[in-house]
Amino acid sequence: MKRLILNFLLGTAALAALYSCKKDEKYVYQIGEPKIELKSDVSSAHFGDSLVFKLHASDQEIALSTVKVQLFFTDDKVSETIIRTKENGEYSGKILIPFYKNIPNGKATLKFVLQNISQKTTEQAYEIELTRPDFPYLNLVTESKSYKMEKVGPNEYAATESFPFSVKGYIHAPKVGAQGNEMNFGWVNNAVDFGSITEIPFSNSTSGVYSIKFNTLTYAASPFIIAYAINGTVYSRIDDDHFKAELELKNGEKVTIDGIEDLKDWWIDPDYFTQKSDGTINFNGINGKYRVTADFKMKYFVVEAMDGANLATLKADGTGAIWIIGEGIGKPNIAANQVGWNTDKALCLVPIGNKKYQITVKAGESIHKDNINFKFFHQKNWGGEFGATTISTESDLIFIGTGTNGRDSGNLGIVAGKSLTVGESYILTVDLSQGNSKAVLTVVKK
Template sequence: MKKIKYWMFAFVISFGLASCSDDVEEPQQKGNPTMQIENQFTNVYFGDNLPFEVTVNDNVPLSTLTAILYFGEEQVARTTIRTKENGLYSGNIAVPYGKNIPNGTATLEFSLLNTTMKKVSQEFSVPVSRASYPYLILVTADGSYPMLPTGEPNEYAVTSAFPSTELPAYIKTPVLDSKGREILFGWNDGEGGIAEGTSNNIPFVSPVGGSYSVTFNTRTLEASPFFEVVLNGQKMTMVDKDNYQLDVDLTQGEEISFAGMTDWWVDPDFFTEDGDKITFVPISGKYRVLANLPFNYLKVEALTGSNPSTLQPDGTGAIWIIGTNVGKPSVSKNEVGWNTDKALCMAPVGNKKYQLTVVAGETVSADAINFKFFHQKGWGGEYGSASLTTESDIIFVGNGSNGRDNGNLGIVEGETLTAGKTYVFTVDVSAGIDKAVLTVEER
């Protein structure tokens, strides 16, 4: 019996030692990988496809050849080639174009690895600059126009009697040499502004008709002409030809200056108008102001950092409206509906109260409503009959069995809103966000 125990103990020790040995064992590196870079990396421009040829050799099988391009410490491009045998290999590595990157010296590193993990590396300093093109090409639906250097750094322009003050177009470069490529500049639909690598039309707009100039800077990607909307002296960012936006800190009671749009619709939840004086209504904070040209409408949304605010457990933040029969500046032309992108931010007026002001027959339907309150600009937290109550004689909160889905608002049977009358919906969460109280005041 003792012998059996001893044998088992010895087996366990032996197995344990073998396991430890396996854990620490590393493959032995062998061979002597060498490489000869055949290129001289000169006259390199942002946006180039930089070619290379490398002769590789080793007395054991090779694995891979890798080229890595660095701007400073940042790796910006990488190409890997499988090297099955000794010989000459060719490839290319893409030099990023990049906005606002200054001319400078990049580092191009080549690494050759064999199958035993032995490696050799070699680095090259590569001066990279922004190309001085003899011209750019402005491409419109009606034709192409050469844009010539203006004499200002990286700036090009064309002046012509364009067919309209609105000029949707994109811009492209010529190909300068064998390593160059055609670079496109178009509109960034997601974020607004001009981006490299797209042919989406840039919504150029001239304030005057007839002959005018189009300009473009290949480093800053700034261009003109565009319609300008200015709020408190700050130029709003063009999202597309119809919409501009600006993230800005605003103070309650602050006088607002605004230029670029005329006869714009003043939202009484966010602005009061006294002659030429416009004053900001909600509590002080950071807001996103969105200017919509077709509706002459300034839409305002509360922000936390750079994101739309959400309702916080302490009752601060924002409350949003999604649903039908409501819309600014006109329910008939711009109804919110169940599209979360069009959600309305209620004005935070202080003391954890949030306000929506509407006019029956204009910004809210007079005979029926069917919208509800949400904790965020999108699906997620929302108010239902258990967390929202009202003593209104006109508006009720749906519970799923009284003619409206849970939390959706409706007009009491037999009642209507009076056309032309103003109604102020206020949600008070000062007693807790799960004890919200809705009041509706007719003015």
């Protein structure tokens, strides 16, 4: 048995050595005479085409391996097709001519590289004239309908219709020429790009008749007018449903919100704003800088205190901000947007001055009537927090957890046998006037 194993190992080693020699020999001694004969016209094409080619490949001495068809923009290889060539004969295929932005009409190089099994190669290069396709029209495809975009200039297209102020859709280009392909342009990384059908968020300052435009050379598109503003500060886009503005607000000043046509249907946070019967909105917080995020999905404004370029945190002197994280509370309602233990949803209590902070909740809507489990934090994240030794209350409705009374230290709960009255509002105020370690919570029915 040992002899058989030894013979097997020796035989394997010998074969490996022989193969290695042949492999080295194949690399050193390339034989044969591969030849290419192009059978089709490849002198011109459009960007975006699938260019068809035909050729005859042969080698009278040794078997063929592959033919590579490569497209070069100057020295950069931008596309390649590889065909397995088993025997002498005619072969055909396609190579994609990429459609890139800001590439003008011009010349490129199409290279054919034929290789036989000994790795000997031959190549032929051809100059090809590339032009951008002249689309007769484009289509703006939205969820509800398609709008035809007429050609209004070189590479420039526009659809002029009575549009709403916000239009979401992608752009579709028809096939041009026998070798052309249909193309799509959509939203990628906050810009229009080729090959996507993600909706482009066009927006205008008002609804009505206006033009949506697109340039197939530069990918420039319009309009992207952010039609939303608060006190003249234009909102910046976070995503399709969220826009934010950061600005200085003053207590009691009128707040003007522009561009939101259905503002009357939005929930206005009573902590930060007072809305009068005539629709006028005034700010309730102390003077300072705030981030106001417009949530178009839930139709309300998230207001958060700031300190310079960052969200505010509680300072040692009791100024700054207090945040809520936990269960049983949420704005505009707990059914759709409970905070939970997601710090991204932490609620910022409105600073009302004199180191006091408050939040107004409505039982059955923004707070559970009989089951809560949230606490107050020093920041919109984990870190500093108010525990059983740093906050107290004399409320007969809400108690503060100690870790042994049914809630963790500092977590709030509803007193056993009690509940909040559904439909009624309650103001929770945290007073730090005696120091951050002697916070006092009051609960008052509004």
